[in-house]
Amino acid sequence: MSFGHKNPEYTIDGKLGDRKGIMGERGVTAGFKAAKKQGCKIVVIDLDEHILQVHSFELSKYISRRKADFVSGMITACYVVFDGEAVVVNASVQTRQEIMSAIEMLNPGSSSY
Helix, strand or coil: CCCCCCCCCCCCCEEEEEEEECCCCCHHHHHHHHHHHHHCCEEEEEEECCCCCCHHHHHHHHCCCHHHHHHHCCCCEEEEECCCEEEEECCCCCCCCHHHHHCCCCCCCCCCC
């Protein structure tokens, strides 16, 4: 735990997880960095508070860019929550396209952009 940082909010499968209510897709980067500082292994990206429509293309881009966090084992899973539903993604074993497809399940019928 780091001084001046909030405490993790969840225990998921015995691992610490933290909810990140991002304002937009670019918030993924800051969310991952903050979760790592808190010692979390799981990041919960909560879109319900500020996002009206999921842009899976953009969101998958920012999650895919965190691949090194997954490969190193610093992060083991990322949950994306929207409209009360959740999907789990892992950039070390999923391609960007697979991540985008999983995220699209949260917002069926919408454009990916």
